[in-house]
Amino acid sequence: MNDDQLLRYSRHILLPEIGVEGQExxxxxxxxxLGAGGLGSPAAMYLAAAGAGTLALADDDEVDLTNLQRQILHTAESVGEPKVESGRRTLHRLNPGTRIEPLHCRLEGDALDEQVALADVVLDCCDNFATRHAVNRACVRHRKPLVSGAAIRFDGQISVFDLRGDGPCYHCLFPEGEDVEEVRCAVMGVFAPLTGIVGATQAAEALKLIIGCGTSLAGRLLLLDGLRMQWRSINVLRDPDCTVCASVQRADGDARSLASSP
Incomplete structure (x- = not known):
């Protein structure tokens, strides 16, 4: 780190759990x-402010006036502009030292697979189950930690799905194909600060995973009732018959057994 970086990130460096090594x-x-909206806005801003080296920001949408109530990456001047370009400009102003890669597309197929493979950690800040499951499958394939968040009305949830341990994947908790009601902010509404709370928590989990400090939310689902401002933590287990991660978990277990054999 140069002198400017040592000064900029000094309040992180002072924390013994982070220090110079963690900041580096x-x-x-x-x-x-994935997603430059209500959750992606605070998540990306805290990641950039904290000094994440590269942020790949993916979203295929444009800024709409109704977004401005909660999507703090964007301003009234951004209406009609791709969210990733508006976000790139905001994040560059916040921290010119963070490299922003705007991806103005819905990541899927080989493109999604490529981006997940390149990442150290993936944040699911999107608003539909199809994308969530596609991202989960890619993270399972590449053994990349996935920090998933959701917010609707006054209710939020956050978890970490990390196949490097014994925890579940997203599919274990929310199986694809089940009759799950898809609710969106455009129809149901969302309390503006709720997206900030959930998105900031996603950023915190991502930073901890990168630094290697603390205990992540892997194996736990954190639920927030924003009306009562009450948190609940629920332990979640891996599904041994999960069609997405079971074979990967078995292969990892076999590899560990071979490595420990005399």
Whole structure:
């Protein structure tokens, strides 16, 4: 780190759990943020402010006037502009030292696979189950930690799905194909600060994973009732018959058994 970086990130460096080594890990990290809306806005801003080296910001949407109530990456002047370009400009002003890669597309197929493979950690800040499941499958394939968040009305949830341990994947908790009601802010509404709370928590989990400090939310689902401002933490287990991660978990277990054999 140069002198400017030592000064900029000094309040991180003062924390013994982070220090110079942890901050250098952040500066070298690449984070994929899927969604530049209500959750992606605070998540990306805290990641950039904290010194994440590269942020790949993916979103195929344009800024709409109704977004401005909660999507703090964007301003009235951004209406009609691709969210990733508006976000790139805001994040560059916040921290010119963070490299922003705007991806104005809905990542899917080989493109999604490529971006997940490049990332150190992936943040799911999107608003539909099809994308969530596609991202989960890619993260399972590449053994990349996935930080998932959701917010609707006054209710939020956050978890970490990390196949490097024994925890579940997203599919274990929310199986694809089940009759799950898809609710969106455009129809149901959302309390503006709720997206900030959930998105900031996603950023915190991502930073901890990169630095290697603390205990992540892997194996736990954190639920927030914003009306009562009450948090609940629920332990979640891996599904041994999961069609997405079971074979990967078995292969990892076999590899560990072979490595420990005399």
């Amino acid at each position: 890990a952040l500066l070298a990290a690449r984070v994929l943020v």
